[in-house]
Amino acid sequence: MSKVVIKAENISKQYRLGLVGTGTVRDDFKRWWSNVRGKEDPFLKIGEINNREIKGQSDYVWSLRDINFEIKQGDSVGIIGRNGAGKSTLLKILSQVTQPTTGKIYNKGRIASLLEVGTGFHPEMTGRENIYLNGAILGMRKHEIKRKFDEIVAFSGVERYIDTPVKRYSSGMYVRLAFAVAAHLDSEILIVDEVLAVGDADFQKKCLGKMNDVSKGEGRTVLFVSHSMASVKKLCNKGMVLQNGSIVFQGLIEDVVNYYENNLISTDRVLEIDYSIDDNLPMQIKRVELLNERVNKLFNTLDELIFEFDIVCRENIEGAYVTVDLKDVNDELIYWSGDYSSKRFIENIKGEIKMLCKLPKGILTSGIYNVSFAIYSPVNGVVQNEYNKVITFEIEESQSSYLSQFNINYPGKIGIPSKWDVIKINDGQYD
Structure with a gap:
């Protein structure tokens, strides 16, 4: 029978937000006075769970609470x-x-x-x-x-x-x-x-x-x-x-x-995002979907990543194109669609269009990734950019020994040789 080498009994870890150390002199004095009288630390009775998605009321949070194993x-x-x-x-x-x-x-x-x-x-x-x-x-x-x-x-x-x-x-x-x-x-x-x-x-x-x-x-x-x-x-x-x-x-x-x-x-997996419509924008991404046929919504390292865009072009903007920024779980930008092949598709088009962006297989290792999108023009600058709208997906490692043909399987700000296609134009025309 294997022996136990690590045992955790009621492990909890509390932090005070925004400060280094235990906190204020007043808090330290209360702790000391409680200890002198043989009573429990009063600040162990307060604090909230470490949920970053909600705004808390206490300055104390429990990073860990009652861990046993x-x-x-x-x-x-x-x-x-x-x-x-x-x-x-x-x-x-x-x-x-x-x-x-x-x-x-x-x-x-x-x-x-x-x-x-x-x-x-x-x-x-x-x-x-x-x-x-x-x-x-x-x-x-x-x-x-x-x-x-x-x-x-x-x-x-x-x-x-x-x-x-x-x-x-x-x-x-x-x-x-x-x-x-x-x-x-x-x-x-x-x-x-x-x-x-x-x-x-x-x-x-x-x-x-x-x-x-x-x-x-x-x-x-x-x-x-x-x-x-x-x-x-x-x-x-x-x-x-x-x-x-x-x-x-x-x-x-x-x-x-x-x-x-x-x-x-x-x-957490988000394969489709919708943008709020703003009629004042000359061009706008309305919807983006990462196309996926797998039952579990996972991707393989050998899968081609295909993004489908619904874009409305209300005015012509010189040199306008779509950017694709891909980040890892640490929010570090590792890849971006660095080629400008999409310029010819967005400028000189009016109406609603459907586009595909294909990123080649073998460019990512296993892990979870977030992707954001924007419309940019070298002349007009940022046309549309909503950082809070992201697609989140996970990649599993393939059993194949195939290596990336682009040899970019490492972090760093790298331009992906993406391929863009217009597949549909509704009530629109090339100028």
Whole structure:
């Protein structure tokens, strides 16, 4: 029978909005006076759940509330939930980066964690020095680190820069080396946040393979946070779903992912958006739909992304075209429709038109993406732009070994070679 290596008992974490530290001197005095009299902290009785979609009344919020679970040796546990659910806060508590407001964490064994880009690295030190530093923090002796050193460097792929200060590394190089250190040094528990999204597709596969070896081959325990359900299902055997700081479901990974997709993600996926009509705009997008024939509304990495537009052109605007901005779950712009092939379609057209924009397959890795649209003219500037109108969709990784023909499977502001077609003009004409 496997032994329990991590146990959480009534873990809660409270933050005070807008301030660093515990808050005001008056609040600190009330806490002190309650402690002197042997009474409970008065501020633990107040506070609201961390729901960013509603406006709260209290300055105190519970990032986590009454978290209880047990993790056994050798388990791979996926922690999933929306942004702001409390996943990263929980990992920081488990990694002892921060302390819980209430409750206790029990663990058996050394913990290696990768929480965000650059965590645990000293920017002025070289990659080589940081490997030894991280090993020392884990309590390893120099000869133990030296024994693993070549394997770490080979896995990270940054051998050429190993004696360069890490402050000169790109975010991708940071993650490569940080993951290699965390995965190869002798720790009983490996904790990985969603920072692997910074790496390219090949490196993500490499990391998942390594974590799988660590868990199933070496019997180590893995905690993994990701927005990619395909990655979670591939790596983990158990999981838990966080919502507004509380565990709403936990169990076998298949059941956990099904619960998340049916109760949370399904409401987040938005494949069609309608815009409010403004007759004062010379041109306007009325509706956009991401065409999809799959039953579960998911996309595959080999699927062609096809957006259908309904556009009304009331006046002719020189050089007008539609922009497509695609962002990841961290709201970082990673791709945009950089070609200007749509100019010939929008200018010199009057009436209502239906257009298709096709983005080529293989340009995105697995994950959740948001897309916004606008009409722009180099002469008139922004004609229409509603940032709050977004299409949200999820991509699963294909089992095929096909690689992107455009070789742009990494974050960065990149123009997509999109294809545009006018498929219908209602009561309109070319000028």
